[in-house]
Amino acid sequence: xxxxxxxxxxxxxxxSKTFNLGSGSTWPGHIALEINPNFIRQVLKKNPDLxxxxxxxxxxxxxxxxxxxxxxxxxxxxxxxxxxxxxLLNGIGSSIIKNSNVFGKLNFDTALFEVDxxxxxxxxxxFEPNILVLLNLxxxxxxxxxxxxxxxxxxxxxxxxxxxxxxxxxxxxPELAWMAKESNLKSYYFSIPQNxxxxxxxxxxxxxxxxxxxxxxxxxxxxxxxxxxxxxxxxCEFSNPxxxxxxxSNPLTGDYNYYNVEAASVVASEIFGTPLVNIENAFxxxxxxxxxxxxxxxxxxxIMVILSKNPASLNRSxxxxxSVKKDNDSLLMVLNDRIPDxxxxxxxWDTDFENFIPNFKNITVSGDRCYDLGLRIxxxxxxxxxxxxxxxxxxxxxxxxIGKAANETSTNETLFILPTYxxxxxVRKILSGRKIL
Numbered sequence: 444x445x446x447x448x449x450x451x452x453x454x455x456x457x458x459s460k461t462f463n464l465g466s467g468s469t470w471p472g473h474i475a476l477e478i479n480p481n482f483i484r485q486v487l488k489k490n491p492d493l494x495x496x497x498x499x500x501x502x503x504x505x506x507x508x509x510x511x512x513x514x515x516x517x518x519x520x521x522x523x524x525x526x527x528x529x530x531l532l533n534g535i536g537s538s539i540i541k542n543s544n545v546f547g548k549l550n551f552d553t554a555l556f557e558v559d560x561x562x563x564x565x566x567x568x569x570f571e572p573n574i575l576v577l578l579n580l581x582x583x584x585x586x587x588x589x590x591x592x593x594x595x596x597x598x599x600x601x602x603x604x605x606x607x608x609x610x611x612x613x614x615x616x617p618e619l620a621w622m623a624k625e626s627n628l629k630s631y632y633f634s635i636p637q638n639x640x641x642x643x644x645x646x647x648x649x650x651x652x653x654x655x656x657x658x659x660x661x662x663x664x665x666x667x668x669x670x671x672x673x674x675x676x677x678x679c680e681f682s683n684p685x686x687x688x689x690x691x692s693n694p695l696t697g698d699y700n701y702y703n704v705e706a707a708s709v710v711a712s713e714i715f716g717t718p719l720v721n722i723e724n725a726f727x728x729x730x731x732x733x734x735x736x737x738x739x740x741x742x743x744x745x746i747m748v749i750l751s752k753n754p755a756s757l758n759r760s761x762x763x764x765x766s767v768k769k770d771n772d773s774l775l776m777v778l779n780d781r782i783p784d785x786x787x788x789x790x791x792w793d794t795d796f797e798n799f800i801p802n803f804k805n806i807t808v809s810g811d812r813c814y815d816l817g818l819r820i821x822x823x824x825x826x827x828x829x830x831x832x833x834x835x836x837x838x839x840x841x842x843x844x845i846g847k848a849a850n851e852t853s854t855n856e857t858l859f860i861l862p863t864y865x866x867x868x869x870v871r872k873i874l875s876g877r878k879i880l
Contacts, residue, residue: 749860
């Protein structure tokens with residue numbers, strides 16, 4: 444049966460690409476799993492020598508997986524990835540169909556899958572990976588996932604069922620550090636240089652402020668962002684585990700990306716034995732994943748697309764933009780509320796517009812919820828004097844918004860586009876003329 448499912452899946456892939464209907468990154472797997480729910484498990488069982496790496500977290504999954512793939516490929520390790528960001532079970536199934544032969548043989552050394560945080564428990568029920576990277580957990584899509592503590596509880600229960608998996612864990616995340624400790628699995632922890640932790644106070648979007656062991660409020664000595672940093676419980680003394688800081692260069696904009704760099708580098712060095720000098724050299728030729736600081740060049744103008752999908756994500760996008768912004772650069776923000784984004788957009792009120800908005804003279808706004816976003820931006824301008832207020836331009840039509848914002852961007856200047864997930868796919872289709880999913 445699986446041979447037939449793979450053949451059908453490969454036909455769908457061919458058809459989708461031939462007629463520019465998308466990359467076929469979900470439907471082949473969706474159909475295969477509808478007909479045979481054990482499809483993924485059975486195919487992977489036929490490939491016992493395949494090393495499986497999962498990358499899970501709210502933010503940074505695609506970037507970390509893409510960094511790791513680039514490092515491994517430069518080290519001559521044959522690896523495939525669900526590179527289009529299709530990170531549910533159907534996306535993993537589609538990636539397997541795409542990269543296998545018709546008999547289900549995967550002629551690769553390593554399978555690298557980024558995994559949606561809510562789907563991680565379901566995926567771990569299907570198969571046990573060799574390596575599981577846990578990046579972070581933040582509030583995201585509350586209507587779909589519920590509170591972030593609910594997702595954390597599911598993760599913790601799933602880790603208890605694993606037997607041989609090696610964990611790569613963010614040691615600055617209190618909940619994840621405790622979760623790994625309680626799992627009794629072999630764990631490697633990563634952190635970032637302490638000079639990048641520039642605050643002593645958790646941000647407004649912080650989620651994990653209490654000890655996961657005894658529920659006492661944690662003390663933070665340093666904070667990188669949100670509730671990531673150097674912590675200690677004053678009651679039970681739970682604190683950061685000993686974590687690796689490899690001090691490699693960051694090929695991406697924004698200090699927050701050091702977490703993704705460190706995670707990918709620790710996997711490469713500790714699990715695959717890649718020398719640090721090789722990792723450093725690989726970063727010199729790294730190009731960001733789609734929609735994650737991806738750059739388009741249009742008639743002498745640079746357009747940078749930065750996915751911004753939840754409070755922690757958008758605050759980090761603000762940080763990245765301000766670190767490279769020049770005086771006359773332009774900004775377009777796009778807010779959708781579709782299923783991949785979450786229907787609840789109340790999260791925009793948990794982000795730091797107040798310190799970001801004054802840096803732009805004009806802001807263009809679009810998306811399904813453009814008027815809600817325009818209102819939020821207007822409230823973020825309350826501290827601006829009347830004569831220096833940022834001007835907001837709202838366009839319901841996204842193509843028109845991109846055109847207007849690009850026209851107002853001078854040659855050799857940058858238009859920054861900050862979209863939610865479904866909006867990012869639309870933006871890329873307009874800019875590149877090609878669908879991703």
